[in-house]
Amino acid sequence: MIVTEQAREQTRARYPDEEGYVEREGVRIFWERYGEGERTITFLPTWNIIHSRCWKAQVPYLARHFRVVTFDPRGNGKSSRPETGYALEDYHRDALSVLDAAGVQRTVVVGFSDGTYPAITLAALAPELVEGVVLIGAEAESENPEEFWHRRDGSEGWDKFNAVYWLEHYEEFLGWFFAQVSSEPHSTKQIEDSVGWGLDTTPEILVANEREFERRITLLLARVRCPVLAIHGLEDTVVEPEHGISLARELGAPIVLLEGSGHGPQMRDPVKVNGLLQEFVESGPSPEPRVRTWTRAASRCRRALYVSSPIGLGHARRDVAIAKELRKLHPDLQIDWLAQHPVTAVLEAEGERIHPASAELANESGHIESESAEHDLHVFQAWRRMDEILVANFMLFHDVVRDDPYDLWIGDEAWEVDYYLHENPELKSAAYVWLTDFVGWLPMADGGEREAFLTADYNAEMIEHIARFPRVRDQAIFVGNPEDVVSEPFGPELPRIRDWTEQHYDFAGYVTGFEPVADRERLRAELGYSPGEQVCIVTVGGSGVGGQLLRRVIDAYPPAKELVPELRMIVVAGPRIDPATLPEEDGLEVRSYVHDLYRHLAACDLAVVQGGLTTAMELTANGRPFLYFPLRHHFEQNFHVRHRLERYGAGRRMDFDEATPDVIALAIAEEIGREVDYLPVETDGAARAAARIAELL
Amino acid sequence: MTVAERVREQTRARYPDEEGYVERDGVRVFWESYGEGKPTVMLLPTWSIVHSRVWKLQIPYLARRCRVVTFDPRGNGKSDRPLEASAYDEHELAADALTVLDATETERAVLVSLSLGAHRALLLAARHPNRVAGAVFICPSVPLALRPGDQFSYDFEEPLGAYHGWAKVNRHYWLVDFRGFLEFFFSQMFTEPHSTKQIEDCVGWGLETTPEVLIATAYAAQVKKDQARALSSQIACPVLVLQGTEDAIEGSARGMALAQATGGRLVLLEGSGHGPHARDPARVNLLIREFVESLS
Numbered sequence: 005m006i007v008t009e010q011a012r013e014q015t016r017a018r019y020p021d022e023e024g025y026v027e028r029e030g031v032r033i034f035w036e037r038y039g040e041g042e043r044t045i046t047f048l049p050t051w052n053i054i055h056s057r058c059w060k061a062q063v064p065y066l067a068r069h070f071r072v073v074t075f076d077p078r079g080n081g082k083s084s085r086p087e088t089g090y091a092l093e094d095y096h097r098d099a100l101s102v103l104d105a106a107g108v109q110r111t112v113v114v115g116f117s118d119g120t121y122p123a124i125t126l127a128a129l130a131p132e133l134v135e136g137v138v139l140i141g142a143e144a145e146s147e148n149p150e151e152f153w154h155r156r157d158g159s160e161g162w163d164k165f166n167a168v169y170w171l172e173h174y175e176e177f178l179g180w181f182f183a184q185v186s187s188e189p190h191s192t193k194q195i196e197d198s199v200g201w202g203l204d205t206t207p208e209i210l211v212a213n214e215r216e217f218e219r220r221i222t223l224l225l226a227r228v229r230c231p232v233l234a235i236h237g238l239e240d241t242v243v244e245p246e247h248g249i250s251l252a253r254e255l256g257a258p259i260v261l262l263e264g265s266g267h268g269p270q271m272r273d274p275v276k277v278n279g280l281l282q283e284f285v286e287s288g289p290s291p292e293p294r295v296r297t298w299t300r301a302a303s304r305c306r307r308a309l310y311v312s313s314p315i316g317l318g319h320a321r322r323d324v325a326i327a328k329e330l331r332k333l334h335p336d337l338q339i340d341w342l343a344q345h346p347v348t349a350v351l352e353a354e355g356e357r358i359h360p361a362s363a364e365l366a367n368e369s370g371h372i373e374s375e376s377a378e379h380d381l382h383v384f385q386a387w388r389r390m391d392e393i394l395v396a397n398f399m400l401f402h403d404v405v406r407d408d409p410y411d412l413w414i415g416d417e418a419w420e421v422d423y424y425l426h427e428n429p430e431l432k433s434a435a436y437v438w439l440t441d442f443v444g445w446l447p448m449a450d451g452g453e454r455e456a457f458l459t460a461d462y463n464a465e466m467i468e469h470i471a472r473f474p475r476v477r478d479q480a481i482f483v484g485n486p487e488d489v490v491s492e493p494f495g496p497e498l499p500r501i502r503d504w505t506e507q508h509y510d511f512a513g514y515v516t517g518f519e520p521v522a523d524r525e526r527l528r529a530e531l532g533y534s535p536g537e538q539v540c541i542v543t544v545g546g547s548g549v550g551g552q553l554l555r556r557v558i559d560a561y562p563p564a565k566e567l568v569p570e571l572r573m574i575v576v577a578g579p580r581i582d583p584a585t586l587p588e589e590d591g592l593e594v595r596s597y598v599h600d601l602y603r604h605l606a607a608c609d610l611a612v613v614q615g616g617l618t619t620a621m622e623l624t625a626n627g628r629p630f631l632y633f634p635l636r637h638h639f640e641q642n643f644h645v646r647h648r649l650e651r652y653g654a655g656r657r658m659d660f661d662e663a664t665p666d667v668i669a670l671a672i673a674e675e676i677g678r679e680v681d682y683l684p685v686e687t688d689g690a691a692r693a694a695a696r697i698a699e700l701l
Numbered sequence: 702m703t704v705a706e707r708v709r710e711q712t713r714a715r716y717p718d719e720e721g722y723v724e725r726d727g728v729r730v731f732w733e734s735y736g737e738g739k740p741t742v743m744l745l746p747t748w749s750i751v752h753s754r755v756w757k758l759q760i761p762y763l764a765r766r767c768r769v770v771t772f773d774p775r776g777n778g779k780s781d782r783p784l785e786a787s788a789y790d791e792h793e794l795a796a797d798a799l800t801v802l803d804a805t806e807t808e809r810a811v812l813v814s815l816s817l818g819a820h821r822a823l824l825l826a827a828r829h830p831n832r833v834a835g836a837v838f839i840c841p842s843v844p845l846a847l848r849p850g851d852q853f854s855y856d857f858e859e860p861l862g863a864y865h866g867w868a869k870v871n872r873h874y875w876l877v878d879f880r881g882f883l884e885f886f887f888s889q890m891f892t893e894p895h896s897t898k899q900i901e902d903c904v905g906w907g908l909e910t911t912p913e914v915l916i917a918t919a920y921a922a923q924v925k926k927d928q929a930r931a932l933s934s935q936i937a938c939p940v941l942v943l944q945g946t947e948d949a950i951e952g953s954a955r956g957m958a959l960a961q962a963t964g965g966r967l968v969l970l971e972g973s974g975h976g977p978h979a980r981d982p983a984r985v986n987l988l989i990r991e992f993v994e995s996l997s
Contacts (some may be wrong), residue, residue, distance in 0.1 A: 231714035259850060287995050366714035367789045374712055388898050389711035396714030402983065403765070428983045458897055465895040 005216040011424045013057070017064040026101040027080075031089060033101040035075035039067030039520035044111040046073040047284050048099060048126075050119035052090075052213055054201040055081030058116070064682065070285055075102045075113070079213060080205040081403065090213040092221075095122040103133060104396045106569070112136040112285050116270060117243060121221055121467045137232045138284055140266045141240055142278070143247035144254070145220040152214070152352070153383050166215065170207040178202040184242050187266035189302065194271045212323035214384035225254050232257035233289045235280060236298075237265030247253035249454060258289045264303025273300060292615075299409075306336055309410045309434075311401065311418035312343040312351075314368045317616025318545065319416045320350035321517035322483065322690065326414075326439075327356070329694030334701050341408075342401060346579045353599055363405045366393040369580065371547040381549050382637035384445055384459060387419070392419040394534055400553075402431060402692035412700055417441075419482050425476050432476055439693065442481040442644040443509070444494050444501040459639075460495020467494065471506055471652070478700055481693050482509040488648045492660055511697055515689035516625045521606040524626075528607045530573035538570040538676050541604055542612040548580035550614055552585075553633055556665065557612050568676055576601060610676040612668075615641030615657075617648065625685035629675040631668070633658045652683040710754070712725030714761040722779075723800040727882070728788060731779035732772035732801045733807055737783060738833055742993060743810040744771040745798060748819040749789070749918050750886070751906040752778025755815065758982035759989065767993060768856040770810065772801045775835035775916060777910040784913055789921035795824040811993050814836040815978060816951065819959065820924040835939045835996045838959055840975045842924040845962060846954035852889075857919060872919070883907035889949045892974040899979045933962035940965025940993045943985060945973030 020036035026035075036056065047059040056074040066072050067224030076083040078098060079090065099122055113134055120142035127134040150510060155168040155547050163169070164177050182198040183191075184292070232255045236248030245261065251258035260280060262269050268278040276298055308330070310321045320343075327339050341360040343349050344367065351358055371393055375386035398420040407411065415421040416439040425432050434477055445459035470477070482489070482505060489502040521527050533539045542557045544550020555574055572593070577583040580595045586594055598604060605611055605619070606626040613619045616635030623630045632655045634641035649655050656675055658668070717732045717733035724730070733753065742763050744756040752773040759821075763769050770890040775788060775797065798821055802810060811834050814822035819841030826833040848854075855861065855868040864874045868965040869882045885901040924932065944956030953969070960967035968988060978985045 129702065234828055288997075364765070367712075371712035391711075392757045392761070393712060393714040395986075397759045398764070399762040402987075424983050427981065461895055468894075514747055624901055644932060 008629075013080045016060065016189055018067055020491050022106070024105060026372075027106045028090070028101055029267060030068060031078055031086050031098075031099045031464060033075055033078060033083045033084070035073060035091065035106060037106050038063055038072040038074075039066075039070060041070035043070040043285055044073060044108050045119055046099070046103065046108065047110045047279065048081075048113055048115045048122050049075060049077030049121040049674075050115070050117045051094070051210075051217075052077035052079035052205060053178075053210055054198055054326060055083075055204060056269065057081070057201055058198070059114075059267075062114075062270055062278055065274075065278045066281060069282055071104065071108070073106050073108060079209040080201070081513075085209050087212060087473035088216065090216040092121050092218050093215075094126060096125045097470045099126055100130065100133075102200065109133070110135050112138065114138040114281065115142065116140040116141070117142070117267065118217070118219070119250075121217075121219060124221040124224055124228060127230055127232070128221075128429070131229055134230055136230050136284060136288065137228065137233065139248070139251070139257075140236045140280060141236060141248065142234060142251050143219070143243045144225065144245075144251045144304060146223050147412060148214060148221065154601065166209045170210055173205070173206040175199070177207075185267040186272055187239055187302065188272050189242060189264075191272055191507055194268065197271070197632055198268075199664070206359040221512060228255055231284075233280070233284045234259040235261045235262065235277065237267060237269050238259075239263075239265055240267045240503075242267040242361075247384065252294075258296070260298060262298050262300065264300035264317055273572055274471045279465055302409075303418060304409070305338055306334060306412075307338045307340065307410045307413040308701075309405065310339055310341045310343075311413065311415045311420070312341060312347045313417035314344045314365075315345050318616060320347040321618065322515040323347075323414075323416050324350065324354050324356065325515055325517035326693045326697070327688035329690045330697055333694060333698040342404060349579055359399055364400055366396045366400075368393055368397070369548070373580065378636075379550075379552045379633065380403070380636040384447075384450070384455070384639055388409045388458075394423065398424040404435060412437065414697065415439065420478070422520065423469075426473055429473045429476055430559060435478045437479040437481065437697050437700065438477045439481045439483060442493070442640055443482070443489060443505045444644075446490070446639045446643045448494065448642070450637075458493070459565070462497060463494035467498065467504065479696050480509045481696055482511050483513075483515050483689065483693070484648065485511050487651055490643055490647050493642075507623065512693035513686035513689040514621055514625075515693060516602075516685060516687070517620075517624055517690065518602050518627055520685075521603070524607060527603060531607050533572070533607055537569055537572045538568050538610070539608045540564075540573045540609045540610045540612065540676060541576065541601075542573060543576040543601060543605075544581070544614050544621055545616050548578075550578070551581050551585070552579060553612075553614060553660065554581070554586055556591060556663065557668060558587050560591060560668035560672065561592050561663035564672045565591065567673035568670055571672070571676070574604070576604075603615075610672060612672070615645050617641075617645045620645060620649055620655055621685060624649065624682050625651050625687075627680050627682055629678045629680055630655045631658050631671050631675060632656070633660045633663065636660065652685070654680070703752055713757065715764060718921060719805070721804060723732075723797070723804045724795060725768060725793075725800055725904060728775050728783055728793075729781045729892065730775055730801065731769060732804065734805050735760055735769040735987050736767060738764075738766045738768055740812040740993065740996065741768040741770055741805070741807045742989070743798065743802065743807070743811055743812050743985040744769060745776030745814040745818040745821050746772060746777075746794070746967050747815045749774040749910060750774030750883070751903055752780070754906055755903070755979070756764065756813075758979060759986055762986045764991065764995075766990070767811075768807075770801060770805050770807060774918045776914040780940045781914045782910060782914045784917050786917045786920035787922075791820045791824060791921070794821045795828075798825055799829065801831065808909060809831070811835045811837070811910075811996065813839070813901055814840045814841070816975065817844045817923075820929075823924060823929060823932040823936070826938055827932040827939075830937050833938050835992065836936070836965075836967075837941045837943070837992055838940065838946055838956065839978055839985070840948050840951055841956055841959050842951050843924070843929045843933075843959050844957055845958035846952070848950075849952035849954070850909070852930045852950055857955065868874075872912075872916050875915060879912045880904065880908065882912075884973065886950075890975040891980055892947050892949045893972065893980050896974075896980055898983060902979070903976075930962055932954070933959060936963045936965075937997060939992070943977060943986070944968070945970045945975060947972055948975045950975040 022037040025032045055076040120139045127137045178199045182195045186194040234252035236245045344365045414436045414437045447459045449456040489505045491502045574593045583594045611630040719734040722729045753771040812822045826836045860873040883904045887900045893901045942960040
């Protein structure tokens, strides 16, 4: 046997405030007390192969909050090393004596591995003393097989768990055993420490301990009445997690499963375990859920949470395109979506993972519809009147990311996330990317001074947010180019929107979410549009606000058909308008939701649309003529989108108030099939956006 | 007097699962209940100048885990608007709360109160300890300390030559320019920059009642200083006080004094005014949740 000189103990982070010995039948047990808190937490010794220093990563932190008691097991540390006297009852009585000597009347006890046996005996037999139990890597019973006592042929793996081997190869055994205990990669220090503590005793003591220590507490479980928390590493090969799980179940106790952790998570993942202990002593176990899992950082796959604005369908397609590009750069990336209808319809069709909490989001698009009148949406006021929904959805987001750590949050016009992160920057716990296609609230002329004041106030708050907490947005990506940004000021004495945006954003170019159509004739054939037809698609996107426009254009169908006899008009109601509520006309086709609508738009001879950015830009990218009708009071459509389309030279803007069916019919006749000369729309926007986002992973 | 047309209520993030009225001495009080969890959190009414929508940023979040019960104070919302001062006696408001607890079959609740609602919460927590599991006071208006300035210090009864600042707390002014009073009062409640929406909301709720109702409340019996002290010392349940340091209506000394008198915990919200639940909802929601969870 090799007896190494005991290494000088390394400097402690905290030294005991009191220490002493208790003596029972000639055996001295060394104990320590730290801190002065009202409540006490006692770290029981485990198997005497190690001693109380195995709690060194816990003691200093918990002593900041509580009184902490530790003691060395008989057979190791500064306690005696008797030849016999290692029954469970001895450990149990040692604990009682130490607690008595330390003046502890009530305590939470923590047991690790073999220490969980006395933890249970104390809780069951001294209930007045024990107010709670934490079990780490626990089991309810275990017995050495007969072979344990006899020399084995081999010494591979668990064959080393053998009395003869211990006596002859003690240090090898220690090195092997503690590599099993701390099986996580990069655990050299934990293994070295444990081996060192093992060398503080002798294999003879360990063998003596095995002769007497009976590992069986099943009969006592029913007598445990105090709160219990179990913690178990899912990679524990010393005591497999099934044992901890079934023990917790028998005790009716919650269990925290540590994914990627071995047998001694308090050594290898002290921050997590310390937090669990502190929380347990402070407030008891949270009863639900019964099983919680925490995954070690190194064992986590890369995950992103994508929050996609539900107002309009436009964001869905571009977000899916960006997500696909992002996966090309990080094939291991798992993306969860926090989104609601109608975005989820697109996501489901694309086979994307929708986070189950999405179902609990308060409905934003329904609110926007409820705020709209006939072809009229005062989008700024509608957004303000959504404050309750935005807070509720932010709090839901916060619950999701608090329970479930992501590497990255992506918010495409996720206003609630962006606003409340700037209001509560301490809640940011992942990299965060903000995407938008417009910057700046702008007042409508008929809103008067009050609206001008309000929009400027909102802009000012946003500018202050970014200036004060630049760390909140790790990337701010503008979906477009600098010239797409309006040049107006944010408000009196505020910067110009384009100047400020150029300073605070990266520009991805526009993201259409599709490849431009190469062979339009073939696509028309595929979609069933014959060469002689003049196809006019009428769509209002995904919102329910467009019913009035659809009706107006349907009224324009008969005169338009007279002017253009080859006209084939297809009205797409979208997911939120019931086609049955629309008037019927002979020859007019009305459809509900159309997947891949963009292909139909690419194939058509004319489109009639609202003033929303996405659809208008799809048409621009495919070089199709279109009429667009900005919603009244919709500052984004009236200023931002209009500005962008004018830059591209795209589309013919119509005024809903002046557009009678005859006016619309005439415009259809003039525009349908016309050759256009738009600025080209970039096709690499999604890839560029993804490249910027990928830098954060 | 300007009576603005009542604005259509904006879309809620969550609608009640149950609602109803209780009636005491001919006064009907409207209540709502949300969610199924435990425990029950009762969001108490404050001064009848606003109603239960003042809790709109708390309800959806708390109801994800707890059962949330709230009610409109007599004098506003969907509750009746008696005009006698005696109807607004603090004991009546506390009795309304108990009746709502009964109607919703709530044995015990965690109380959350704002400003004047502290009076009801004190009465309930001290006199009905078996019904109250804990109490959160947000910027409590309890007379345990002086207000820092001239708030509520002008003559309420007599017409004044001019109605600047807190002189607007005057029955004659209220009858002439109720909106002017509301706009002033709520600009004092939300002193944080960029609080337009919070102020507009509260003014809108204020316009749902009348100056006559508020005049009646001004003569109602409130909890006085000695009684507040006595009630505070009787409270056995855990207490949390949230107090804005920039509270321009009550100052911060009252919240601090209440925390001390009840032995409760105090969280100072630095930079916050008198309505942190509305201006910093994320933080206040998390603080309430944490308090509620610590009781179980």
